[in-house]
Amino acid sequence: MLLLLSGDVELNPGPMIDDKPDISLLLQWLEPLVDWQPFGRQLPGLTADIITIIEQSETDLYHKKKRLITKWLSINKNAKWKDVISALKRRKETELMQFISNQLEVQQCTEGNNDAPSTPAASTVPSSISVREEPNLLQTINDQLQVHQCTGGNTDAPTSTVPVVSTVSSSVSVIKKQKNCTTSGDTPSAILRMNYATLVDAITNNLYRVTNGLYAKGLIPMETVNHIQTAASSDVVKSGKLMSALQQQLESSQNPEQYLTEMCRVLINQQHHTLTDIATSILHQLGQSIPDNVTSISSIPDDIQGYADNMRQHYKHQPIVATDWPPRIGKDFFGRLALVEKQDSSTQAESAWHLLRGEVDKTVKLTGKQRDNYASSSLLEIISNLSRHVQVIGFSKQEISTVIIQTLQKDTKLAQELIDNNKHKSHFTTTQSSKDSQLAVKLINDLKVRNDFQSLCYVPLVCSMVILVYCKEGGHLPTTLTQLYENFILQTIRRHVKRHDINPRTLGSLSSLPSQLAKPLQEMCQLAYTNLANTRMIFSSHEVQSLSEAVKEDYLGLMTTFTEYDVEKYQFLHLSIQEFLAAWWIAKHEKKTEEVFKDHFDDDHFRMCLRFVAGLTHLEHESYQQYFNKQQLDLQCKREPLFGFETCHLSYFYHNPEIRQFDHIRFDDLDNVPILLLQLLYESQNTTLCQALAQSINNHSLCLERDRVSLSLFDWLCLSYCINNSNYITWNHLHMGIVSDQELSVFTAGLTNNSLQTQCKRLEVGLGMPTHEEIHKYLQPSLLYNIQECCCELLVANHVPCLVLLQFLNLPQLKILHLRMEDPIPTDYTYYTDKCTELEKCIEMNSTLQEMKIVYEGESEITSTITSVIRGVTRNKTITSLTIHVPVPLFLNAAPRLPDGLIEQLLKDNNKLQVLSLDIVYCFLPSSLNIVEVNTPLTALEIGSTSSELMTSSLLPHIKGLHCLILHLRDQYPPHLIFLSHPSLHTLTLQLYTAESAIELFTILQTNTILKALSVEIEEKVYTSSMGTSLEDMLTQNQTLKYLEINNERFGNIPDSFLPFLITGLRHNTSLQQLSVSIQLNEEIRTFINVISQKNSLMEFRVNFKHDWSDSTSSDSDSVLSVASRSQTSDSDSDSDSDSNCSEEEKKQIKTSLFYEQVLPAVTNMLQSHTTIRLLRIKCEDVDDESSQPNWIELVQHLYEIIFIHSSLEYIGINAGYPTNSFMKDTLKDQKKTLIDRHKKEQPHKPLPIVKV
CATH class of the missing domain: 1.10.533 (Death Domain, Fas)
Known part of the structure; x- marks a missing residue:
């Protein structure tokens, strides 16, 4: 109990609920918080992407929470303690919320009184202490390491085979001073x-x-x-x-x-x-109720639910939750599962199951009284149809470090000092001179890199193995797991033979054991293999006693016993021991090793065993080549195809227009990244097979986008090994996705300059929180040092822009650089003046760079860097394409403007630049533009939507001869002046805000024969009958325009009454190859789509259907929506009036019916009659994701049938409902295999169409 003393001293008042939180105090009070990610999502300003980056970039809980809080406080300048309380309240962290509230009230009430209680120590903060032990293995650990500290000093550790998981919670009760210091509730x-x-x-x-x-x-x-x-x-x-x-x-x-x-x-x-x-x-x-349609848990397969029910019955007091499951958990799945308490009750359920097979990076807090190390045989019998082995995770990462320290450092004082220092460090260091301390620190850091070892160290026995072998090998981890297990088993046998007066030092390897030991080992290996093949891990006394030689040698110390219902049972010390011994049998005693390997290659149950086989055989037999000599393994990026206008636009600005950020899609004929093969390559250390696998990858192009594959740190090490040893291979494209600091470090460490023949031409990568020093190290290996094209995204503040640019621009062969920077470190550029000058000079002297794109989004000052870039480009002799995008930042009023004369100097002095794209927010532009002379030979110009209209009016009059002009600002520049200055204009984007400008544009295009691509964004008031007539005439008379886009989502639909003008023009047009429009969803759309179906010249069609519920009319007498026009469709008007009074649910049902009963049949008919269409994209918002009518499934199935047998269709995207229409998606899933088989049979030489729903 804490007694608060009264007093009125007002010195140094403590934190108040509306104050900005202090980082150190908040970190201390949040120490008990385990589920920091969902808590972070409740803090105003933090997004899921930021939390993901933090999770990937930090290794321990303390630094993750510290990074989270630091990032939050940097983003949210108005952050308050109140936000923390509210976030904890929403997360139902009631005890912690109350504790922090109490502390705030205490400190507010005492107003800094020095006699008041100090901030509670860590021991008084509410905590959950989980002590995980496997007592039936404690004796083994003691035998191997003579360590008693593994139990945390608990001398009362149980001796039975049932491990104890104890939970200790403590809290602080505070008696508040009676004073008016309550906090107001949230309004x-x-x-x-x-x-x-x-x-x-x-x-x-x-x-x-x-x-x-x-x-x-x-x-x-x-x-x-x-x-x-x-x-x-x-x-x-x-x-x-x-x-x-x-x-x-x-x-x-x-x-x-x-x-x-x-x-x-x-x-x-x-x-x-x-x-x-x-x-x-x-x-x-x-305090309001939640609507019934909000669900938190998705439907669970029956076998999973049954499994969870069985587990609930067996572990009656354990809160086992079946809300998520690992991949392939069907009846044929075999894996190690950790039973964990469900901590999160939010609508986005987080995983309650974790695989323990070398990929585990973290564990969830275990709670409760007791859990079995292995599921009992009775439980296994209950769930035998699921063929599954259950094992509880042991140590946490922190506990692994503690065990290592206590094992290697015998001085308890030094050990405790190390343990205290290691709690909050991502990279562990020590000032202790003790060699034992330094060895412990080195092992802890090495395990962070080799997380395939670390993930197995959660099991106390394996942890003891790693420590033992690490010491025997002089402070080095074995290269492979096979070496680790072979060494450990040899050490176990050496310890065993001491009892028989055999000198352990005479045992050099497992392969050279004397016969009295080799025969027992052989018997045990055969037992391990035969039972592993039958998915059995527990053996009867009768089975084990039949091993006559092994019995004599007490099973070489590799087996353990336990009693169940008075029956003695046997098992290997750990499942991985059984897997290794099974692999030894396959590799050393099985006559048909390669055939056994082949028989089990696709069996998940044997995955770890085969990895050991690879390590023992090095996969040297020629038969192993078949797994790596894949024919044209397709691992390259697959993106949504560009429509015609996009191709025209982007091809002017970029050498490779297909580089876009969020457009990756999965193909049905796309091969999976061969993770197993990469792991087998590393385990075998066979460089010849590395070359074989690399050669089999189609176009030497590899995509590791996170939507396609998830790599562990060990997988990155394996990938690095494969690429580093793929001699004489030039990788045309490596897309690494978003890479964390740890992943980057592991990948880079595996690359050497030993093989200078291995090169990479094009690199795409997103880096989590890199410093410029880390980027420098990343770019040093020859593989990346000689890249020619680089598209890089830097996420979260940890870099200085000018220093990062210097790193990339010093690459000797770089021709193309696309760099996107988000939230760099707040920088005082007076300190970096020399570096900015160096950057400017570096760009000026660069003789290889041809294309540069810089995109910046963040709060920090960027003026100096952008100024240096523009000045450098001004005097550069090779750069022909420059893109600078600085959209609306958060520092609107704080950022210094670009200096006056900067852009004028670029246009005057540079005579090489052909392409310029500027999207620079108006407040960042120079205060004035006085362009007099333009010598830059521009052929393409883009001015973004955030730039000021001053940019357009100042720049356009002085530029002549453009082929591509993209203007996202209001039309302040008359169309006739555009075509007068640019008679060879090929591609044009304009916003039209007046009917006069639209009529002027379409009138010019009636006789224009040069323009091929046009995108117009038209405001609703512009749609007059005169404008409609001019568009109709343009489409009728112009027979050279190929790509037409009318409107985007910002400007709404083409009105119903304007559609006849468009339809009539399309009927007479013969040149259009692409049309993109946004139209209203009603029964008239059939007529429009029927016209499209007759246009065989139209090969790309994109339409966005919307339903206009308003019944407003224009007062303009010339308006298409005039009374005269509307009178022709009085019935539909009546329906529209009725629609406008419908409820939201009724409107959604109307739209859903129109979509299924009007749009889909019309699209199906169009595809049946249109034999040349290539690309089709349909968008229809607010379609009910759950409702369906009996006849709709037939309509959807028929559409899919036509899609898969269509002679020319390459891509169709259907966006109906958010995020996807499950009805359409499920229907496709049900019949996909049949559709694919039919396609391959009828059109064997045509690639499968891309279907995205």
């Missing part, structure tokens, strides 16, 4: 404000649907909707403005709580996981 306004940043982030990707939903519920006015639909700003900015409008509406509401509740229900209706999580969290805070 609706405060709750919304706390979630402001996360809502902005989540709404950005669903902006227009959310806006429409809010308006339909009367939560925002039409003015806000109009602004969101028409403003020339990014979706992030619009999302922020929408949130500001919601905050204002909430604060002015007579019933704020009801307003916030209604808003949450609209967000939940979007069926977006993040929005749903935030909204349900807010409803919890408000």
